[in-house]
Amino acid sequence: MEKLVVNLAYIVSASLFIFGLKGLSHPRTAVRGNMLGALGMFIAVLITLVDKRIVDYSTLILGLVIGAAVGTFLALKVQMTAMPQLVAVFNGLGGGASALVAGSALYEAVNPNTVFATASALSGMIGAVTFFGSGVAFAKLQGLIKERPIRFSGEQATKAVLLVVALLLSYKLALSPDKTYLFWFILIVSSVLGVLLTIAIGGADMPVVIALLNSYSGLAASATGFVLENNALIISGSLVGASGIILTNLMCKAMNRSLLNVLFGGFGEIVSTQEDDVYAGKVKATSPEEVALLLEGARRVVIVPGYGMAVAQAQYAVRDLYNLLENQGVQVEFGIHPVAGRMPGHMNVLLAEVDIPYDKMKELEDINPLFEQTDVVIVIGANDVVNPLANTDPKSPIAGMPVLEVWKAKTVVVIKRSLSPGFAGIPNPLFTMDNTLMLFSDAKKALQEIVTALKES
Amino acid sequence: MEDFILYFTVFVLSMFVGFEVITKVPPTLHTPLMSGSNAISGITIVGALISAGSHHSTLTTILGFTALVFATINVVGGFMVTHRMLQMFRRKD
Known part of the structure; x- marks a missing residue:
C-alpha cells in the first residue's frame, strides 16, 4: 500500500515536470511552468522522506541545508x-x-x-x-x-x-x-x-x-x-x-x-591567415559621432549582438541606445544567431536582463529577409556569424553555416576592438565592404559614446 | 527482465513526450530551458536521500551524502536561477 502511494506521488511529480516544460513554450507561461516543476520536485522529495528505509534524518537535513545554501547563493549571485x-x-x-x-x-x-x-x-x-x-x-x-x-x-x-x-x-x-x-x-x-x-x-x-x-x-x-x-x-x-x-x-x-x-573535428585551432592582404587599405574606420549622425537619419535599425557584448558587459549600454532610438521613433530590432554567445539563448537572457521586450529579439530566419529594408545594422562583438564567406566560399571552414546577412542593409557598423579573426580563424570580408564602417573600440565604451553623441545633437 | 522491459517502455515513451514538448520552446527561452531542465535532472536527489539516510554502511552513507549535496545544489540553484531569468523575460510583457 505504501509503495503504491509513493509511486503515485512520483507520477504526479513527473507529470508536473512535463507541464512545467510545456509552460516554457511561451515567456508568459514560463514562470508558472518553472514553479510547477519546482512543486513536482518538492513532492518527490517529501514523499521520499517518509520512506521506511531512512533511519537517520540528521545526515539528510545537513545535506539538504548545505546544498540549498550553496544553490541559493549561486543562483542569486x-x-x-x-x-x-x-x-x-x-x-x-x-x-x-x-x-x-x-x-x-x-x-x-x-x-x-x-x-x-x-x-x-x-x-x-x-x-x-x-x-x-x-x-x-x-x-x-x-x-x-x-x-x-x-x-x-x-x-x-x-x-x-x-x-x-x-x-x-x-x-x-x-x-x-x-x-x-x-x-x-x-x-x-x-x-x-x-x-x-x-x-x-x-x-x-x-x-x-x-x-x-x-x-x-x-x-x-x-x-x-x-x-x-x-x-x-x-x-x-x-x-x-x-x-x-x-x-x-x-x-x-x-x-x-x-x-x-x-x-x-579540431575546429578553432589557430589558422594562419593573411589578414593584411585581405584588409589592406579597404577598411573604413569611423567614430562614435559619425555613427550617431547615421542613426539620426535612420528609420529602422537592427542590432546584432555577439559574445563580445557579453565579455564587455555592454548590455546596459545597448539598452540605453535602444531606449533613445525608440523614443525618437526609430524602429529597433535585435538579430540573434543561434550560436551567438556561449550557450543556447545566451544573448536573449542578457537582453532580457536589461528589459528589452522579447518580441524585439528576432531569430535568424525572421530577420534575414528584413535586412534589405534596414538603414543601419550595428554588429556588437560578433564575427563569424556575420561572415559572408559562409554563403560564397564553399571551401571556407564555415561554408554553408547560416549567417545573419547584415551586408544587405544600407550601412553596417561593426563595433570590434580589432580586425582579429573570430573563432573560425578566418578573415571576414564584411569588414571591407563599401557599406561597412568599423568602430574600433571596446563595445561598452563605444555604445556609451554613441549615446552621448546622440543626446548632444 | 520483464521489469526491465516495463521500465524501458517508460523510458522510450517519455523520450517522445520530451521531444514533443521541448520542440515547442522558442529559442529566446533556450537558456532558461537548459537551467530548468537541468534542475529537473536533479531528481536523482530522491535516490541520494535514501542512500544517505538508510545507513547501510559508511561507504554508502558517504556516497549518498555527497550525492545529496550535489543534487540539492543542482535542484535548488537550478530552479531559482531559472526563476530569476524568467522574471526578466516577463517584466515587459
Missing part, C-alpha cells in the same frame, strides 16, 4: 553573462550525483542481477563524463584554462581506447555484479574520458558542448532510475535527455556541422 558557467556546474553536479547514487545502490544491493549492474555501470560512465566534462567546460568559460582547443597527437586514439576500456569494464561488471570494485575503475576511466572530450573543444563550440552535457546529465539520471527501479527518475531523466539532444542538434545545424565534427 551569478551575473547573467556568467550563466553558461553556472549551467555547466549544475550539469556536472547532477551527473555526478547520479553516478554516486548508482554506486551506492550497487553496494547496497543484496543480490544484484545483470540489468541492475549494467544500469549502474552506465550511470557511472555517463555521470563521470558529465561531471568532469562540465568541470572542464566551467574552467574554460571562467577563463581558468585557455579557451582554444587543447590537442595532442594520438588523442583520438586515446579517447577511443578509454571508451572501449570503460565499456569492457562495464561488461565485466554486468557479468559479475558482485565485483563492485569494478565500478570505481569505470568511474576513473570515464572521468579521464570526460576531461579529454571537453578539453579539445574551443570556446565558440561551447553551446554544443553545454547542450550535450545537459543531455548527459538527464541520461545519467535515467540510468540511475533503472538501477533504483524508479519511474520518476526514468521519466524526468529522459525528458532532460531529449531536451539536451534537441538543443545539441539545433546548435550543430546553426553551424552546419555534424556533432562528430564538433567533438572530434
Whole structure:
C-alpha cells in the first residue's frame, strides 16, 4: 500500500515536470511552468522522506541545508553573462550525483542481477563524463584554462581506447555484479574520458558542448532510475535527455556541422591567415559621432549582438541606445544567431536582463529577409556569424553555416576592438565592404559614446 | 527482465513526450530551458536521500551524502536561477 502511494506521488511529480516544460513554450507561461516543476520536485522529495528505509534524518537535513545554501547563493549571485558557467556546474553536479547514487545502490544491493549492474555501470560512465566534462567546460568559460582547443597527437586514439576500456569494464561488471570494485575503475576511466572530450573543444563550440552535457546529465539520471527501479527518475531523466539532444542538434545545424565534427573535428585551432592582404587599405574606420549622425537619419535599425557584448558587459549600454532610438521613433530590432554567445539563448537572457521586450529579439530566419529594408545594422562583438564567406566560399571552414546577412542593409557598423579573426580563424570580408564602417573600440565604451553623441545633437 | 522491459517502455515513451514538448520552446527561452531542465535532472536527489539516510554502511552513507549535496545544489540553484531569468523575460510583457 505504501509503495503504491509513493509511486503515485512520483507520477504526479513527473507529470508536473512535463507541464512545467510545456509552460516554457511561451515567456508568459514560463514562470508558472518553472514553479510547477519546482512543486513536482518538492513532492518527490517529501514523499521520499517518509520512506521506511531512512533511519537517520540528521545526515539528510545537513545535506539538504548545505546544498540549498550553496544553490541559493549561486543562483542569486551569478551575473547573467556568467550563466553558461553556472549551467555547466549544475550539469556536472547532477551527473555526478547520479553516478554516486548508482554506486551506492550497487553496494547496497543484496543480490544484484545483470540489468541492475549494467544500469549502474552506465550511470557511472555517463555521470563521470558529465561531471568532469562540465568541470572542464566551467574552467574554460571562467577563463581558468585557455579557451582554444587543447590537442595532442594520438588523442583520438586515446579517447577511443578509454571508451572501449570503460565499456569492457562495464561488461565485466554486468557479468559479475558482485565485483563492485569494478565500478570505481569505470568511474576513473570515464572521468579521464570526460576531461579529454571537453578539453579539445574551443570556446565558440561551447553551446554544443553545454547542450550535450545537459543531455548527459538527464541520461545519467535515467540510468540511475533503472538501477533504483524508479519511474520518476526514468521519466524526468529522459525528458532532460531529449531536451539536451534537441538543443545539441539545433546548435550543430546553426553551424552546419555534424556533432562528430564538433567533438572530434579540431575546429578553432589557430589558422594562419593573411589578414593584411585581405584588409589592406579597404577598411573604413569611423567614430562614435559619425555613427550617431547615421542613426539620426535612420528609420529602422537592427542590432546584432555577439559574445563580445557579453565579455564587455555592454548590455546596459545597448539598452540605453535602444531606449533613445525608440523614443525618437526609430524602429529597433535585435538579430540573434543561434550560436551567438556561449550557450543556447545566451544573448536573449542578457537582453532580457536589461528589459528589452522579447518580441524585439528576432531569430535568424525572421530577420534575414528584413535586412534589405534596414538603414543601419550595428554588429556588437560578433564575427563569424556575420561572415559572408559562409554563403560564397564553399571551401571556407564555415561554408554553408547560416549567417545573419547584415551586408544587405544600407550601412553596417561593426563595433570590434580589432580586425582579429573570430573563432573560425578566418578573415571576414564584411569588414571591407563599401557599406561597412568599423568602430574600433571596446563595445561598452563605444555604445556609451554613441549615446552621448546622440543626446548632444 | 520483464521489469526491465516495463521500465524501458517508460523510458522510450517519455523520450517522445520530451521531444514533443521541448520542440515547442522558442529559442529566446533556450537558456532558461537548459537551467530548468537541468534542475529537473536533479531528481536523482530522491535516490541520494535514501542512500544517505538508510545507513547501510559508511561507504554508502558517504556516497549518498555527497550525492545529496550535489543534487540539492543542482535542484535548488537550478530552479531559482531559472526563476530569476524568467522574471526578466516577463517584466515587459
